[in-house]
Amino acid sequence: MLEEVLLRKTISQLNETFKSGRTRTLAWRKAQLQAILRLIEENEDTIFKSLLQDLGKHPVESYRDEIGVVSKAAKYALTHLKTWMVPKKGHIPLVFFPAKGEIIPEPFGKVLIFGSWNFPISLTLDPLIGAISAGNTVVLKPSEQSPACSSFLAETIPLYLDHSAVKVIEGGSDVADQLLQQKWDKIFFTGSARVGRIVMSAAAKNLTPVTLELGGKCPIILDSLSKFDTEVAVKRIVGGKWGPCGGQTCIAIDYVLVEHKYATALIEDLKKTIRKFYGEDMKNDIAKIVNKYHFERLKKLIQHPTVASSIVYGGSIDEINMSIEPTILLNPPLDAEIMTDEIFGPFLPIITLDNIHDSIEFVSSRPKPLAIYAFTKNEALKKSILTETSSGSVTFNDILVQFLCDGLPFGGVGQSGFGRYHGKFAFDTFSHEKAVLHRSFLLELEPRYPPWNDFKLEFIRLAYCLDYIGLALLMLGLKRRFKSTSHLN
Ligand code: NAD
Numbered sequence: 001m002l003e004e005v006l007l008r009k010t011i012s013q014l015n016e017t018f019k020s021g022r023t024r025t026l027a028w029r030k031a032q033l034q035a036i037l038r039l040i041e042e043n044e045d046t047i048f049k050s051l052l053q054d055l056g057k058h059p060v061e062s063y064r065d066e067i068g069v070v071s072k073a074a075k076y077a078l079t080h081l082k083t084w085m086v087p088k089k090g091h092i093p094l095v096f097f098p099a100k101g102e103i104i105p106e107p108f109g110k111v112l113i114f115g116s117w118n119f120p121i122s123l124t125l126d127p128l129i130g131a132i133s134a135g136n137t138v139v140l141k142p143s144e145q146s147p148a149c150s151s152f153l154a155e156t157i158p159l160y161l162d163h164s165a166v167k168v169i170e171g172g173s174d175v176a177d178q179l180l181q182q183k184w185d186k187i188f189f190t191g192s193a194r195v196g197r198i199v200m201s202a203a204a205k206n207l208t209p210v211t212l213e214l215g216g217k218c219p220i221i222l223d224s225l226s227k228f229d230t231e232v233a234v235k236r237i238v239g240g241k242w243g244p245c246g247g248q249t250c251i252a253i254d255y256v257l258v259e260h261k262y263a264t265a266l267i268e269d270l271k272k273t274i275r276k277f278y279g280e281d282m283k284n285d286i287a288k289i290v291n292k293y294h295f296e297r298l299k300k301l302i303q304h305p306t307v308a309s310s311i312v313y314g315g316s317i318d319e320i321n322m323s324i325e326p327t328i329l330l331n332p333p334l335d336a337e338i339m340t341d342e343i344f345g346p347f348l349p350i351i352t353l354d355n356i357h358d359s360i361e362f363v364s365s366r367p368k369p370l371a372i373y374a375f376t377k378n379e380a381l382k383k384s385i386l387t388e389t390s391s392g393s394v395t396f397n398d399i400l401v402q403f404l405c406d407g408l409p410f411g412g413v414g415q416s417g418f419g420r421y422h423g424k425f426a427f428d429t430f431s432h433e434k435a436v437l438h439r440s441f442l443l444e445l446e447p448r449y450p451p452w453n454d455f456k457l458e459f460i461r462l463a464y465c466l467d468y469i470g471l472a473l474l475m476l477g478l479k480r481r482f483k484s485t486s487h488l489n
Contacts, residue, residue, distance in 0.1 A: 001174050010167050011182055014110045014137040017164045024107060024135045028162070029081060032132045035160040036125060037074045040067050043156055047121055050148035054120065055245060056288035065244050066121040069404065073126050076406045076423055077133045084133070084427045090435065094470050095445070095463045100438040105431040107135035108209070109185035114176065114199070115142040116190040116213075117290055118245045120149035123213075127188045128166070130426025136186070137165045141179060143191075144172040145290055184208050186430060190250075193415060211419025211429055214412055215342045216369040217254035220399070221359040221385065223376035224262060230269065233375040233397070238273040240373075240399025242326045246287035247346040248294070251371040251393075251400055254343050257359040260352040267328060267350065271313050274326050288323055289345065295322045298345040301338045302327060310349075356381065364389045368414030373399055392416050 022028050040047065047067060051057040057065075090101030111131045115124030124142050131138045140157070142150035154168040169175060176195075180187075180202035189199045190213040203210045225233060241253045258266055278286050289295045299317060302308060307329065308315070314327035329349040332338050338349060353359060356376075363372060363385075370392040374385055385394060392412040395402045402408055403422075411420030421429050447459040462469075 002169065002171065002178050007178065007182070010139065010169070011110070013164055014139070014167065017162075018107075018109050018137045022162075023132075023137055023165055026082060026085060028165075029133055029135055030078060032161055032166070033074050033078050033081070033129065035162075036129060036132075037071060037078075039156055039160040040070050040121070040125070043152070046152055046156075047149075050146075050152045051121070053148040054117070054146040055248075055290060056286075057245070058285045061244065061285070061287065062121075065119055069119075069122040070125045070129070072404070073129045073406065073422070073426075077129050077427070080424065081133055081427075084424055087436075090437075092437065094466045096437075096439065098440045098442060102436040102438070104434045104436055105134065105427070106434050108430060108432055109136060111136040111138050111186045111188065111430060112179055112182075112184045113138060113140050114187075114189045114191060115140060115150075115153075116250075117143035117145035117149075118248045118250070120146035121153075123190050124149075124153060127190070127421060127426065130421050131186075131188070131430045132166070133427045134430035136430055138167070139179065140166070140168045141176060142168065142170060144170070144175075186210070188419075188421075188429070189213065193417075196417065211411070211421070212417040213250070213410075213419070213421075214370070214415065214417035215250040215344065216367060216412065216416040217342055218251055218369045218371040218373065218391075219359070219363055220253050220256045221356065221363070221372070221374040221376065221381070222256055222258040222262070222266065223356050223374070223378055223381060224259070225375060225377070229375070229377070234266070234269040234273050236375075236397075236399045238270060238277055241348055242274070242278065242286055242346055244287075244400060246289070247326075247348075248287070248290060248344050249400070251403060252344070253348065253373060253399060254369075255339065255349040255351055257351050257353055257356070257362060259356055260354065263330065263350055263352045267312055267330065270328055270348070274313075278326065286323075286326070286346075288321070292322065294345070295324070298324055298343075298347070301336075301341075301343065301345070302329070302347060304336055304338075307332045307336050307338050314346075357384065360384050360388050363391075368392075368412070368416055370412045370416035371395060371402065390414065 044067060048059045048062050051062040051066060088103040090103050092099045092101040113127045113131060120143055124140060128138060128140060142153050144150060150170050154170050157166060157168045180199060183206045187199060187203050187208055187210045189196060193214045196212045196214050200210055241247055289298060302315060310329040310332040312328050312330045314325035316325045324346050327347045329347060331352060332349050338347060368390045372385060372389060372391040372394045375397050376382060382396060390413055393402045403410060406423030409420035409425040410422040411417060419429055447456040
């Protein structure tokens with residue numbers, strides 16, 4: 001638990017800093033983004049060690065999924081920030097002429113960000129980049145389930161960033177609960193739907209806007225492919241499923257949908273590639289299960305008798321090291337927990353269908369996933385996926401890489417969450433778009449005021465159509481002008 005006095009002091013310091021207007025300047029925002037870059041560059045070894053300690057991540061994986069992600073996002077924001085901050089023009093109806101409309105992005109104020117344990121550096125610093133870019137003050141709550149990374153952030157952030165504007169508060173659900181009792185201007189949460197509901201109801205008390213980055217069951221729809229394309233697809237599936245954090249990833253593949261006739265060959269290809277990537281003893285280059293709770297949860301998923309009998313590869317459990325082998329299951333019961341709950345671990349169920357087009361009904365009849373993957377060159381199938389299913393994102397012919405595209409929004413829909421971030425979308429998520437209208441004292445339209453009469457009714461009727469009438473007249477004028485000049489030619 002946090003000391004109430006300390007919490008109050010933290011909050012009032014953030015309020016004071018925001019009130020000072022310092023965080024709104026381009027110079028301050030840029031200095032903080034540069035500080036984040038320095039923080040990750042100068043502490044690369046400590047980050048590697050912390051990620052190894054918390055999750056058993058290899059440095060290559062840590063660089064690819066954490067340090068590289070943060071560095072890229074900070075550089076992208078530094079490059080584009082000035083443009084993002086420029087107010088946009090807003091169209092104003094002709095009837096208000098002379099007038100000017102503007103949309104000015106303004107920071108919300110004091111923001112609370114919950115980080116996640118599976119990518120404890122990137123999924124904490126990435127939203128921070130968005131919040132700072134937009135000019136907010138921030139409290140970061142890293143996940144207590146990745147303690148080495150949490151203390152690394154708590155120790156280093158005050159050394160690099162403006163300590164009166166960005167605070168790190170460590171702790172578990174009790175501290176999270178205390179933080180949620182405070183009044184925030186925006187809450188950004190990454191985690192489970194269960195806690196997402198708690199966050200949302202706490203936010204509702206103060207009508208605080210929230211972004212919920214949740215999870216779900218992300219399917220792959222695997223169509224028939226050429227030999228070459230299948231080899232690429234299998235590598236991407238194995239790398240994407242067991243690569244980042246050993247399957248403990250919100251956008252990891254949860255299950256594969258494939259036609260019956262391809263299942264046997266697919267399983268053989270997957271087995272060969274798993275051995276090639278992770279070695280015969282599966283001890284190489286694969287992150288560990290985060291803690292005892294998740295280890296026991298995952299064991300329960302595959303030890304259920306009807307599920308255990310569907311294992312076609314792997315399944316061995318190392319109680320001492322709390323590790324579970326990459327495991328493939330063929331057609332586990334659809335009502336078993338492994339097919340109803342998000343797996344968030346090293347299991348890959350394969351569900352076979354008569355026809356790959358049946359995958360559309362399979363996916364659309366379940367909660368909306370954070371991501372849908374499809375390996376296909378069939379344009380009709382692609383169109384059906386895009387128009388007949390709903391998900392946070394759709395990626396054709398690859399896995400997870402959508403997360404690295406700053407030009408695409410990242411976020412869920414339905415049960416996988418709401419709101420979005422990355423690149424400009426993160427700036428927008430942490431900004432309020434303020435509508436500003438500048439009017440003149442000229443051209444006073446008297447019919448807008450009572451006493452009412454028929455003329456005023458007709459005038460107002462006309463005023464609402466003025467833009468269209470103006471446009472029509474403009475088009476007519478252009479047409480006439482065009483006709484007369486073409487006649488001269
Ligand atoms: P969680 O929801 O249990 O915990 C997340 C945060 O909530 C932690 O900081 C924790 O301290 C806090 N918390 C826990 N219990 C609380 C309570 N009772 N009251 C207030 N706060 C509380 O996280 P988890 O289940 O370990 O994370 C896994 C989930 O997160 C999966 O569903 C996964 O898909 C999702 N996830 C989503 C993304 C994304 O970007 N969309 C990324 C990573 C993980």
